[in-house]
Amino acid sequence: MTTEIDTQQTSLDWLKIAIALVFLAGGIAAFYYFDQYHLLIRVAMVLSGSIASIALVYFTTIGRSTWEFTQESWTEAQKVVWPGRQETIQATAGVLIMVILVAIGLWLLDMFLVFITRLLMGGG
Incomplete structure (x- = not known):
């Protein structure tokens, strides 16, 4: 029922x-x-x-x-328990620094790969 x-x-x-x-x-x-x-x-x-x-x-x-x-x-x-202002600023700064470092690392890797590709293709 x-x-x-x-x-x-x-x-x-x-x-x-x-x-x-x-x-x-x-x-x-x-x-x-x-x-x-x-x-x-x-x-x-x-x-x-x-x-x-x-x-x-x-x-x-x-x-x-x-x-x-x-x-x-x-x-x-x-x-x-939400983080305080100081902790939030520190975490944000850490993330920004890591993003910048990874971006620079990828840029350098890209430049290296372009250099190797030109070297192998004979473009010097």
Whole structure:
């Protein structure tokens, strides 16, 4: 009996998602169809279609699980100990120095390979 309810819920979820896609497409279509109106009004049409879509998808199983995942991710991000300003500057400087050194090394390798190629081809 619960399997049947889950199946109905999933079918209803897909219907909600389809309607949400229609709302989203309708908002985008309205933006282009009503091109004689002011841009702010047209953007409001897209935003209202987007908000209606998001609200409708939220009430599906997929929407709720996505929202829970977002909440858990935010909680985990707050637990992270982020580096301080000094540590960030030092790490950035280290990366920049390594990039410059690798670029110079590749440039020298390229010059050497061009020299060898010209030497072998007789271009001297």
